[in-house]
Amino acid sequence: MDLTIGVDLGGTKVQAVAVANQRVVGEARRPTPQTDATAVVDEIVATVKEAASAAPGKVVRIGIGTPGTITGDGHVSKATNVPGFMEDVPLGPSVSKAFGGVPVAVDNDVRAAAMGEFHRGAGRPYRDLLGVFVGTGVGGGLILGGTVRRGRGSAGEIGHTSVKQGGRQCSCGQRGHVEAYAGRMCIELAARRKQAEGADTVLFEIMKRKGRDRVTSSVIADALERGDALTHALIDKAVEALAIGLANVQNTLDLEAMIVGGGLGDRLGAPFIRRIADAMTPRLRVPEHPPVMLATQLGDLSGAVGAAVIAGG
Amino acid sequence: MDLTIGVDLGGTKVQAVAVANQRVVGEARRPTPQTDATAVVDEIVATVKEAASAAPGKVVRIGIGTPGTITGDGHVSKATNVPGFMEDVPLGPSVSKAFGGVPVAVDNDVRAAAMGEFHRGAGRPYRDLLGVFVGTGVGGGLILGGTVRRGRGSAGEIGHTSVKQGGRQCSCGQRGHVEAYAGRMCIELAARRKQAEGADTVLFEIMKRKGRDRVTSSVIADALERGDALTHALIDKAVEALAIGLANVQNTLDLEAMIVGGGLGDRLGAPFIRRIADAMTPRLRVPEHPPVMLATQLGDLSGAVGAAVIAGG
Numbered sequence: 001m002d003l004t005i006g007v008d009l010g011g012t013k014v015q016a017v018a019v020a021n022q023r024v025v026g027e028a029r030r031p032t033p034q035t036d037a038t039a040v041v042d043e044i045v046a047t048v049k050e051a052a053s054a055a056p057g058k059v060v061r062i063g064i065g066t067p068g069t070i071t072g073d074g075h076v077s078k079a080t081n082v083p084g085f086m087e088d089v090p091l092g093p094s095v096s097k098a099f100g101g102v103p104v105a106v107d108n109d110v111r112a113a114a115m116g117e118f119h120r121g122a123g124r125p126y127r128d129l130l131g132v133f134v135g136t137g138v139g140g141g142l143i144l145g146g147t148v149r150r151g152r153g154s155a156g157e158i159g160h161t162s163v164k165q166g167g168r169q170c171s172c173g174q175r176g177h178v179e180a181y182a183g184r185m186c187i188e189l190a191a192r193r194k195q196a197e198g199a200d201t202v203l204f205e206i207m208k209r210k211g212r213d214r215v216t217s218s219v220i221a222d223a224l225e226r227g228d229a230l231t232h233a234l235i236d237k238a239v240e241a242l243a244i245g246l247a248n249v250q251n252t253l254d255l256e257a258m259i260v261g262g263g264l265g266d267r268l269g270a271p272f273i274r275r276i277a278d279a280m281t282p283r284l285r286v287p288e289h290p291p292v293m294l295a296t297q298l299g300d301l302s303g304a305v306g307a308a309v310i311a312g313g
Numbered sequence: 314m315d316l317t318i319g320v321d322l323g324g325t326k327v328q329a330v331a332v333a334n335q336r337v338v339g340e341a342r343r344p345t346p347q348t349d350a351t352a353v354v355d356e357i358v359a360t361v362k363e364a365a366s367a368a369p370g371k372v373v374r375i376g377i378g379t380p381g382t383i384t385g386d387g388h389v390s391k392a393t394n395v396p397g398f399m400e401d402v403p404l405g406p407s408v409s410k411a412f413g414g415v416p417v418a419v420d421n422d423v424r425a426a427a428m429g430e431f432h433r434g435a436g437r438p439y440r441d442l443l444g445v446f447v448g449t450g451v452g453g454g455l456i457l458g459g460t461v462r463r464g465r466g467s468a469g470e471i472g473h474t475s476v477k478q479g480g481r482q483c484s485c486g487q488r489g490h491v492e493a494y495a496g497r498m499c500i501e502l503a504a505r506r507k508q509a510e511g512a513d514t515v516l517f518e519i520m521k522r523k524g525r526d527r528v529t530s531s532v533i534a535d536a537l538e539r540g541d542a543l544t545h546a547l548i549d550k551a552v553e554a555l556a557i558g559l560a561n562v563q564n565t566l567d568l569e570a571m572i573v574g575g576g577l578g579d580r581l582g583a584p585f586i587r588r589i590a591d592a593m594t595p596r597l598r599v600p601e602h603p604p605v606m607l608a609t610q611l612g613d614l615s616g617a618v619g620a621a622v623i624a625g626g
Contacts, residue, residue: 128464140565144457151441151567157598161561164478174596248474248561252453254464283487285470 001025001057004313005048006116007064008109008303011081011136014044016051017301019308022120024301026054037084041091045098062095062104063311065112065303069153074106081136105311109303110156111148114141116306117259118148121297126256129291130249131302132158133262134242135217137171138179144253159183163244181241184264187234188215194230201230217267224268238264239272243279251285261296270295314338314370317626318361319429320377321422321616324394324449327357329364330614332621335433337614339367350397354404358411375408375417376624378425378616382466387419394449418624422616423469424461427454429619430572431461434610439570442604443562444615445471446575447555448530450484451492457566472496476557494554497577500547501528507543514543530580537581551577552585556592564598574609583608 001020008015011032018026028050033039044064052059068079074092079085092104114131117123123131123143131141138159142149149155159179160172167176171185180186191203203223207215210222223231246258260273277293284290298305314333321328324345331339341363346352357377365372381392387405392398405417427444430436436444436456444454451472455462462468472492473485480489484498493499504516516536520528523535536544559571573586590606597603611618 142565144462145460147458149457149566152569152602153567154599154602155565155567157564157567160564160598162557162596163475165476165480165557167478172598244475244478249565251470251474252455252468252562252565253462254466254468254470256465283475285473285485286467289465289467 001055002060003052003055003057004061004063004308004311005051005059006112006304006306006308006311006313007044007048007062008112008307009040009044009064009066009082010109011067014047015300015304016047017304017308018051018055019305019313020055020057022313024305026051027301028054032082034083037087037089040082040084041089041094044095048095048099059099059102061311061313062099062102063112063307063309063313064091064095064104064106065109065307065310066091066106067109070106070108074104076106103311105307107307107310108156110139111141111150112306112310113261113302114143114156114259114306115148115309116298116302116304117261117296118143119309120305121302122259122294123257126292128253128255129257129259130158130246130253130255131259131261132242132246132265134182134184134238134260134265135262136185137183138242138262140249142253158245158249161245161248163241163248178241178245182238182264184215184217184220187220187238190234191215191230199230202226202228203231217263220264221267235268235272239275239279242276244283246276247280247283250280250291254286255291257292257294259294259296261299261302263300266296266299314368315373316365316368316370317374317376317621317624318364318372319425319617319619319621319624319626320357320361320375321425321620322353322357322377322379322395323422324380327360328613328617329360330617330621331364331368332618332626333368333370335626337618339364340614341367345395347396350400350402353395353397354402354407357408361408361412372412372415374415374624374626375412376425376620376622376626377404377408377417377419378422378620378623379404379419380422383419383421387417389419416624418620420620420623421454421469423452424454424463425619425623426574426615427456427469427572427619428461428622429611429615429617430574430609431456432622433618434615435572435607436570439605441566441568442570442572443471443559443566443568444572444574445555445559445578447495447497447551447573447578448575449498450496451575453562455566471558471562474558474561476554476561491554491558495551495577497528497530497533500533500551503547504528504543512543515539515541516544530576533577534580548581548585552588552592555589557596559589560593560596563593563604567599568604570605570607572607572609574612574615576613579609579612
């Protein structure tokens with residue numbers, strides 16, 4: 001059996017799936033080494049092998065979704081969250097070599113996730129869609145007329161569209177972006193600022209009790225369930241920023257569907273997506289014809305499955 | 314010689330061009346009747362005949378760019394600025410009948426203008442571009458991979474994307490849109506409000522001296538030249554709103570080029586476009602790789618030429 005391995009490289013984990021006949025037949029997940037690029041590449045190779053070992057067959061292609069800037073020959077750089085990946089890393093060639101020269105396709109992680117949902121997930125009925133992934137940051141993957149939109153390489157950066165002039169500072173240094181309100185990291189920073197200013201919150205207590213050193217999606221979800229006022233206020237702002245940003249995309253492109261995923265999007269799920277839709281629709285140029293708003297079907301496998309699709313699996 | 318006639322229908326004028334072998338060989342322009350739909354359709358027919366009479370040959374196709382909602386069979390409705398065109402008007406069939414049944418293509422006016430610049434104007438070197446037309450309102454026409462983007466019918470509404478939460482009221486009733494700051498009508502309304510509040514301005518004096526009943530693009534240009542502080546402040550805000558709105562489009566789509574036209578865009582020209590570019594670039598995700606920013610080449614003929622292109626001429 002010919003196996004295509006799809007890999008989703010992130011700052012905290014490497015997720016791989018083995019795909020045969022367009023179905024996931026194996027999975028593996030390992031923490032991203034926090035040391036250097038060589039260790040990260042070795043761990044990717046190990047994760048690919050582990051995913052492949054779950055099914056009989058031979059690895060014939062590998063696709064990797066990665067953050068950062070990607071060049072045509074599979075090199076990656078400027079991936080802030082992956083150790084050693086700020087410098088140029090020959091990701092595609094290195095992984096290919098480890099598997100005796102099998103072809104390795106390297107693409108943007110968010111675009112891969114959108115491709116996963118489009119070809120194998122919630123997006124299958126549509127030709128035009130936006131995948132919006134709300135996690136540490138906020139990324140977008142556009143499919144227009146059945147084709148992924150790359151532009152000159154950086155299309156889909158909806159997290160860095162502006163929704164509030166002079167608003168909250170974003171991870172990129174600018175102000176008022178969608179990500180400044182809806183990205184998990186910016187939410188955590190805003191919560192810390194508010195707490196330092198005297199706001200009462202159980203958010204960091206929950207974080208510690210869960211043994212985490214950052215405010216994860218599940219910490220946020222628990223705080224919401226506990227009725228934490230600060231967390232509710234921050235998520236209200238996230239919903240509003242996403243609603244404005246997505247309405248802007250919709251008024252520009254008139255898409256059929258939007259799929260909301262990512263760590264926070266998947267964790268908060270349908271009620272969160274419904275709130276975004278409700279706040280977005282009145283802002284549309286044609287409010288009687290909004291896009292279909294969907295959760296992901298593949299959850300945190302969207303990226304790895306999409307990377308396999310991009311590789312041809 | 315086979316003539317294709319392209320028509321640009323607006324609230325104040327009907328502009329037609331006769332095209333043969335992809336070149337404009339005739340032009341005609343008449344004021345839009347301010348009475349009813351029948352009078353408007355008759356005037357379109359007369360303008361087509363006048364444009365055609367400028368060159369020897371036979372009218373074999375007609376293209377019409379119109380505001381409002383367009384159905385597949387060439388009917389138009391909800392065009393607020395054209396008398397009688399809020400109701401359903403069988404525009405395509407009526408004009409076709411007047412010319413013995415020649416095929417008539419009806420499309421959106423802004424999209425037609427973008428097509429005109431893309432195929433016959435400033436956009437010829439590019440495959441991906443946005444035409445942004447700053448006139449009474451602000452409209453956008455997207456060309457992606459050489460194809461006009463329609464979506465489900467309403468793509469390109471960049472004038473109604475949000476740049477300032479709770480900002481100035483737009484002609485559509487919502488707040489903080491690009492058009493609320495950059496559309497000529499909204500600029501005029503803002504100037505009237507400011508004057509009523511006591512602001513000093515020569516804008517309305519210039520308007521009267523020119524014998525106009527509204528603040529036209531040339532009135533605005535004259536006031537700027539006279540150093541009118543209020544007009545300068547309003548145009549500063551227009552530049553900023555356009556810069557944010559266009560940066561949002563660019564971060565979403567990563568286009569090769571943007572062409573700024575429309576009554577106000579064409580009148581204020583290169584210095585206005587340079588200011589928009591200068592304010593937009595630092596807001597880009599990839600500021601070292603901005604889109605090329607261009608003026609129109611066809612000026613106020615973009616729409617009529619584009620309508621001819623859409624008809625096949």
